[in-house]
Amino acid sequence: MDLQTGLEPALLVDGDGDLALATRPDRRHLVVIGNGMAGCRAVEELLARDGGNWRVTIFGAEPHVNYNRIMLSPVLAGEKSFDEIVINPRDWYDDNAIDLVTSDPVIAIDRDARTVISRSGRTVGYDRLLIATGSDPFIIPVPGHDLPGVISFRDMNDVDTMLAASAAGGSAVVIGGGLLGLEAAHGLALRGMQVTVLHLMPTLMERQLDEAAGWLLKSALEARGQVVLTGADTAAIYGEGRVEGVRLKDGREIPASLVVMAVGIRPAVKLARECGLAVGRGIQVDDHMVTSDANVLAVGECVEHDGQVYGLVAPLWDMCRSLADGLIGTTNPYRGSVTSTKLKVSGIDVFSAGDFSGGEGCEDIVLRDAARGIYKRVVLRADRVIGAVLYGDTADGSWYFDLLKKGTDIADLRDVLIYGQAFAAGGGPADPSAAVAALPADAEICGCNGVTKGQVVDCIEAGAASLDAVRQTCKASASCGSCTGLVETLLALTLGADAVESGPKTMCGCTSFGHDDVRREIVAQGMRSIPEVMQLLHWSTPDGCSSCRPALNYYLLCAAPGEYRDDQQSRFVNERLHANIQKDGTYSVVPRMWGGLTNPRELRAIADVVEKYEAPMVKVTGGQRLDIFGIKKEDLTAVWADLNAAGMVSGHAYGKALRTVKTCVGSEWCRFGTQDSTGLGVTIERLSWGSWMPHKFKIAVSGCPRNCAEATIKDFGIICVDSGYELHVGGNGGIKVRVTDLLCKVTTEAEVLEHCAAFIQLYREKARYLERTAPWIERVGLGYIQDCLLTDPAERVALAERFHHSQSFSQDDPWQQRVAGSDADLHQQLEPAE
Amino acid sequence: MTPMIDIGPVDAIPLRGSRSVTLDGQNIAVFRTGDDRIFALVNRCPHKHGPLSEGIIHGHAVACPLHNWRISLETGEALGADKGCTPTVAVQVEAGRILLAAPIRVAA
Numbered sequence: 001m002d003l004q005t006g007l008e009p010a011l012l013v014d015g016d017g018d019l020a021l022a023t024r025p026d027r028r029h030l031v032v033i034g035n036g037m038a039g040c041r042a043v044e045e046l047l048a049r050d051g052g053n054w055r056v057t058i059f060g061a062e063p064h065v066n067y068n069r070i071m072l073s074p075v076l077a078g079e080k081s082f083d084e085i086v087i088n089p090r091d092w093y094d095d096n097a098i099d100l101v102t103s104d105p106v107i108a109i110d111r112d113a114r115t116v117i118s119r120s121g122r123t124v125g126y127d128r129l130l131i132a133t134g135s136d137p138f139i140i141p142v143p144g145h146d147l148p149g150v151i152s153f154r155d156m157n158d159v160d161t162m163l164a165a166s167a168a169g170g171s172a173v174v175i176g177g178g179l180l181g182l183e184a185a186h187g188l189a190l191r192g193m194q195v196t197v198l199h200l201m202p203t204l205m206e207r208q209l210d211e212a213a214g215w216l217l218k219s220a221l222e223a224r225g226q227v228v229l230t231g232a233d234t235a236a237i238y239g240e241g242r243v244e245g246v247r248l249k250d251g252r253e254i255p256a257s258l259v260v261m262a263v264g265i266r267p268a269v270k271l272a273r274e275c276g277l278a279v280g281r282g283i284q285v286d287d288h289m290v291t292s293d294a295n296v297l298a299v300g301e302c303v304e305h306d307g308q309v310y311g312l313v314a315p316l317w318d319m320c321r322s323l324a325d326g327l328i329g330t331t332n333p334y335r336g337s338v339t340s341t342k343l344k345v346s347g348i349d350v351f352s353a354g355d356f357s358g359g360e361g362c363e364d365i366v367l368r369d370a371a372r373g374i375y376k377r378v379v380l381r382a383d384r385v386i387g388a389v390l391y392g393d394t395a396d397g398s399w400y401f402d403l404l405k406k407g408t409d410i411a412d413l414r415d416v417l418i419y420g421q422a423f424a425a426g427g428g429p430a431d432p433s434a435a436v437a438a439l440p441a442d443a444e445i446c447g448c449n450g451v452t453k454g455q456v457v458d459c460i461e462a463g464a465a466s467l468d469a470v471r472q473t474c475k476a477s478a479s480c481g482s483c484t485g486l487v488e489t490l491l492a493l494t495l496g497a498d499a500v501e502s503g504p505k506t507m508c509g510c511t512s513f514g515h516d517d518v519r520r521e522i523v524a525q526g527m528r529s530i531p532e533v534m535q536l537l538h539w540s541t542p543d544g545c546s547s548c549r550p551a552l553n554y555y556l557l558c559a560a561p562g563e564y565r566d567d568q569q570s571r572f573v574n575e576r577l578h579a580n581i582q583k584d585g586t587y588s589v590v591p592r593m594w595g596g597l598t599n600p601r602e603l604r605a606i607a608d609v610v611e612k613y614e615a616p617m618v619k620v621t622g623g624q625r626l627d628i629f630g631i632k633k634e635d636l637t638a639v640w641a642d643l644n645a646a647g648m649v650s651g652h653a654y655g656k657a658l659r660t661v662k663t664c665v666g667s668e669w670c671r672f673g674t675q676d677s678t679g680l681g682v683t684i685e686r687l688s689w690g691s692w693m694p695h696k697f698k699i700a701v702s703g704c705p706r707n708c709a710e711a712t713i714k715d716f717g718i719i720c721v722d723s724g725y726e727l728h729v730g731g732n733g734g735i736k737v738r739v740t741d742l743l744c745k746v747t748t749e750a751e752v753l754e755h756c757a758a759f760i761q762l763y764r765e766k767a768r769y770l771e772r773t774a775p776w777i778e779r780v781g782l783g784y785i786q787d788c789l790l791t792d793p794a795e796r797v798a799l800a801e802r803f804h805h806s807q808s809f810s811q812d813d814p815w816q817q818r819v820a821g822s823d824a825d826l827h828q829q830l831e832p833a834e
Numbered sequence: 835m836t837p838m839i840d841i842g843p844v845d846a847i848p849l850r851g852s853r854s855v856t857l858d859g860q861n862i863a864v865f866r867t868g869d870d871r872i873f874a875l876v877n878r879c880p881h882k883h884g885p886l887s888e889g890i891i892h893g894h895a896v897a898c899p900l901h902n903w904r905i906s907l908e909t910g911e912a913l914g915a916d917k918g919c920t921p922t923v924a925v926q927v928e929a930g931r932i933l934l935a936a937p938i939r940v941a942a
């Protein structure tokens with residue numbers, strides 16, 4: 001209030017005696033609901049244009065003057081004080097004769113009378129009303145969500161609650177791994193709390209970051225001591241009288257004295273809806289922020305413009321300019337905003353902007369530097385930047401964002417774009433090859449192995465004519481691969497582009513490494529997830545493709561049994577649904593029949609299933625078991641439950657896994673049988689079923705050299721003879737028939753089992769994904785297999801033991817798991833709501 | 835305005851996953867892409883009628899589980915060298931729920 005200006009009393013219709021001084025009677029009265037970032041900025045914009053003609057009243061629900069909400073995170077982290085984040089101090093309100101009403105929210109709007117009513121009973125009339133109520137934090141309605149100690153992260157009051165809780169120490173759970181949640185977690189961790197972040201999605205900040213950057217972020221937070229649980233679905237918050245912890249749907253419990261819910265925000269539209277304004281997701285406004293009532297405007301997070309709602313401040317500034325121009329009669333339509341995000345966690349640099357989903361017509365440029373923890377991805381469409389994700393080095397974020405907003409044609413910059421503005425500005429389209437030629441001989445090319453340019457050139461001149469040869473001789477680019485481009489350029493410069501030999505095939509277009517290199521590094525570096533492999537080995541695409549993802553999933557599974565969590569989205573449909581898809585979209589179901597044996601109970605159960613689910617066909621397969629055809633996806637779990645009840649488990653007829661163990665009658669019945677081939681086959685199948693492999697794997701046991709079980713065209717074949725067992729490997733009866741090689745002869749069943757387990761494990765560890773044993777043995781030679789399995793018994797035993805260890809995690813019937821409810825939604829259709 | 839039918843929460847579909855729903859006897863595949871957008875197509879591949887809801891989802895496309903044709907989720911067109919088109923279904927997300935146009939407005 002400014003007594004000097006001689007203002008007239010405000011139009012307080014029903015006040016509490018606190019008479020605000022107002023303006024000339026012809027001044028129009030603007031009432032603002034919400035003393036937040038957008039409301040106050042709108043007032044600033046208006047006063048700057050046309051201060052003389054307006055007087056202003058602002059209602060705020062909070063007790064404070066207008067502060068910078070974004071900076072609540074630094075306040076929580078102890079980097080700023082509240083005073084430092086105030087945008088408009090008291091003086092500003094006084095100097096501009098703005099009547100500020102704090103701690104008194106507006107509870108109703110009467111559009112006919114053009115008044116607003118506050119909780120304390122004030123009724124104030126308006127010429128124009130501005131609704132700037134921001135957003136309400138979304139609270140997941142799980143049991144216990146209203147216990148004391150469960151809060152959101154939206155205003156200074158929440159920060160005060162967190163500061164009080166952290167002063168007492170203990171553990172905190174933050175539900176939500178988005179921008180807000182991670183900033184809350186960071187602040188609480190700095191304040192000394194043990195913090196666990198629960199995130200429903202598989203990767204953090206999935207709306208702003210792709211999988212690769214999300215993984216880097218998670219690793220960085222974990223390295224700082226936070227526990228980050230992704231795929232974590234909250235079931236309940238528990239506690240007697242106040243919060244004591246959080247329980248997940250999978251049963252895990254995390255004790256906590258403070259729970260911060262940061263799972264999203266909803267535009268605060270209650271007042272607007274109750275007074276009948278048009279409301280969609282937010283309060284609907286036109287290009288000058290006018291609602292469906294010409295006297296009522298709205299701005300900020302509470303509005304919906306052109307179908308969009310925003311949760312960041314940058315759009316608010318543009319909105320406020322259009323609003324103020326509109327109020328004074330100038331046309332300046334708001335046209336929507338493109339936004340960018342930065343995470344305010346000190347020491348972790350993350351930036352994202354625009355559309356990074358990729359897809360048809362889009363091109364990704366990816367730069368990874370594992371040593372420095374950098375990941376950069378720029379998405380292009382038709383020579384324009386349409387999105388960017390930066391992790392570790394965000395210096396060029398604003399440059400990419402600017403190119404994006406302006407729609408700049410980057411065709412000329414394309415080759416150097418990913419290296420950033422400074423590099424791109426370094427004089428015309430750069431010639432990478434000239435730059436490499438100019439490097440001195442002692443310039444380091446490969447940081448991982450400390451190899452200089454001179455050493456690489458020497459090694460090429462000494463005869464290494466391919467990337468692979470260089471990798472093998474001087475080790476340059478053999479570890480993380482980030483210098484592959486440099487080595488290739490040196491090869492071309494030294495030998496001439498035509499003389500460079502191409503090495504073994506790379507895994508796919510996403511990497512410069514072959515299968516064997518990738519596997520070796522997964523084991524050597526102890527990698528544990530697909531995004532980790534892609535980062536550490538410099539994948540050139542953000543999330544791989546349909547050929548490398550299934551392969552990496554298998555390699556990780558094989559390297560870390562029991563530890564690595566299988567990625568369903570990296571599996572083909574058959575392995576995801578544990579059945580074979582048919583041409584009409586139904587599925588075939590093949591239960592295991594151990595060694596080809598069956599009994600009345602199993603046959604009855606199969607017969608019942610065929611009738612109950614009206615399966616159009618049931619057939620004896622070439623693998624000595626029964627295949628039930630035409631099962632609908634929704635019926636699969638019920639069919640499995642019926643088969644499980646009769647003691648049957650999945651036959652893995654759909655998997656890169658052990659398929660069948662065929663047997664013949666053997667010594668029990670056959671007049672020629674030398675050993676119990678049937679019993680041995682059953683034992684072997686019990687030993688080896690359920691294991692994931694590079695490709696499908698088939699076994700057979702024949703009771704004599706007449707070989708009725710066709711053991712000599714199987715991946716592992718056993719021919720029983722009087723003196724013991726001949727073990728055969730590498731057979732294939734498929735597209736290209738290959739007869740097995742004789743591995744060795746043994747005398748006891750125990751030896752058969754040991755050799756079998758060791759051979760399977762060798763195949764699992766050494767063969768490339770989708771390589772069956774036949775082509776594998778052709779490639780590495782029988783001698784190699786014999787070396788590994790026969791020269792040193794201790795090595796064979798170790799292989800067999802690794803197989804048994806891995807089997808201890810994989811012999812859970814996947815059908816039974818699904819029947820028990822795992823991944824249930826994969827099998828159900830969505831249902832229209834009533 | 836075409837009435838929209840609520841077929842459930844967005845969260846019922848995993849990222850890069852898909853579910854199907856039957857409306858008026860028509861099977862519709864509903865997809866959730868890696869960037870958290872929702873698309874819907876008639877659940878029938880233009881090649882030999884494979885169920886697109888079972889394919890691997892990549893960007894804004896799905897690879898048919900039967901013979902690996904790639905179909906655009908935005909237009910329903912087969913991508914690359916293959917020719918053919920699956921009808922798209924109008925879909926919209928409101929307050930975390932998926933709404934499909936009904937009676938199904940099948941756009942060519």
Ligand code: SRM
Pocket residue numbers: 580581582588590619620621622623624625627653659660698713714731732733734735736772
């Ligand atoms: C059901 C069955 C035919 C039958 O009715 O007998 C069958 C059916 C299929 N075979 Fe087979 N194969 C079946 C025994 C065989 C055999 C014989 C055997 O196992 O003794 C062979 C030759 C032996 C071998 O594998 O070395 C065989 C060699 C193939 C091949 C070629 C493999 C190769 O290495 O060249 C394929 C193609 C592939 O895997 O890529 C194949 C692929 C297929 C697929 C999975 C085709 C597909 O991708 O959809 C068929 C699945 C039909 C389904 O939905 O169930 N099937 N397939 C047999 C199931 C056996 C079982 O109980 O699990």
Ligand SMILES: Cc1cc2nc3c(=O)[nH]c(=O)nc-3n(C[C@H](O)[C@H](O)[C@H](O)COP(=O)(O)OP(=O)(O)OC[C@H]3O[C@@H](n4cnc5c(N)ncnc54)[C@H](O)[C@@H]3O)c2cc1C
Pocket residue numbers: 033034035036037038039059060061062069070071072073104105106107132133134135153154155180183268271299300301302310311312313314316342344
């Ligand atoms: C911790 C945190 C960190 C953030 N970090 C960033 C960031 O890094 N970058 C970024 O761009 N954005 C960030 N944001 C988002 C940004 O703060 C918001 O986009 C911005 O504040 C929205 O402005 P607004 O005016 O619409 O809403 P607000 O700033 O929330 O203002 C609305 C005000 O209205 C009041 N109010 C509501 N109802 C009533 C009523 N009935 N009567 C009276 N008053 C009422 C509220 O109390 C509130 O004070 C962050 C937000 C938070 C909470």
Ligand code: SF4
Pocket residue numbers: none
């Ligand atoms: S032989 Fe060919 S047609 Fe017959 S089941 Fe095998 S893959 Fe199918």
Ligand code: FES
Pocket residue numbers: 879880881882883884898899900901902903
């Ligand atoms: S039916 Fe879809 S690709 Fe053949």
